[in-house]
Amino acid sequence: MLESALTFPYWDVRPRLIVQPYDQVAKSVPLEILGSPDGEVGFTTTEPTIAAVSGGVLTYGAKAGAAVIVAEAISDGIAASRRYVQVEVGTQQEQPPAPPPIRQIVPSGYVEELPDGVRHFKYFTDWFDEWGCNIRVQGELAITLDLDKHYRLRFDVWGEIESMAAHNHDTLDLYFNDRWKRNFNPSPVIYPAWNQPCVIPRRTEWIDLWEFIGRSVTVRFVWDTRDHLYQMFDGWYVGNIELTPPWVT
DSSP, X not given: OHHHHHHSOOEEEEOOEEEEOOOSOXXXXXXXXXXXXXXXXXXXXXXXXXXXXXXXXXXXXXXXXXXXXXXXXXXTTEEXXXXXXXXXXXXXGGOOOOOOOOOOEEEEESEEEOTTSOEEEOOOOSOOOXXXXXXXXXXXXXXXXXXXSOXXXXXXXXXXXXXXXXXXXXXXXXXXXTEEEEEOOOOOOOOSOTTSEEEEEEEEEEEEOGGGTTXXXXXXXXXXXXXXXXXXXXXXXXXXXXXXXXXXX
């Protein structure tokens, strides 16, 4: 018994368990080493974005999820023994309320709502000339948000627009209030004929709204054909618009 005690001295780490609801606030707590680990203790983590250790201080809480901190007693370059700290932030039983639904979505110009809630940024289609041309059109979808916490805006975007200079014609742009944020058009490509569309596959986009925590913002999707040429395609579509917590992927 004495030999065993000398070979494997008692040691532990505290705290061993942290379970807290998610409130988006980073927290720090020093890790205390009890007993004699018989070597220097090093720390690693299974999920560094959820919980990490630096200088003996455990930091957690900025992101929801679970992580395990592994404490290893290193002797002669070898991990002689291990202890564990479990961190759970926003566990399933303690998940924060779902983000508020988006209530105010206002279309204007050449934008229509389809039966499944998808917004369609469309062309003028009453008449076409022999080249599929008619008139320049514009439209906007304005989404007003009051943000009490950190959220991201998630949505799907796809479409079918003219292939002649598709990177800067038939454009769909995103604005925060009056400030331009980004464009959804493809990079410059060459298509074989004016009457063949540029097809934009459906994809999911995430727009971080951290800078508007505690404020209101109007997110604006702005549609503009830029000219009257080659208007005989489908246009743009935006669907599944919702607010999500920042840790959802």
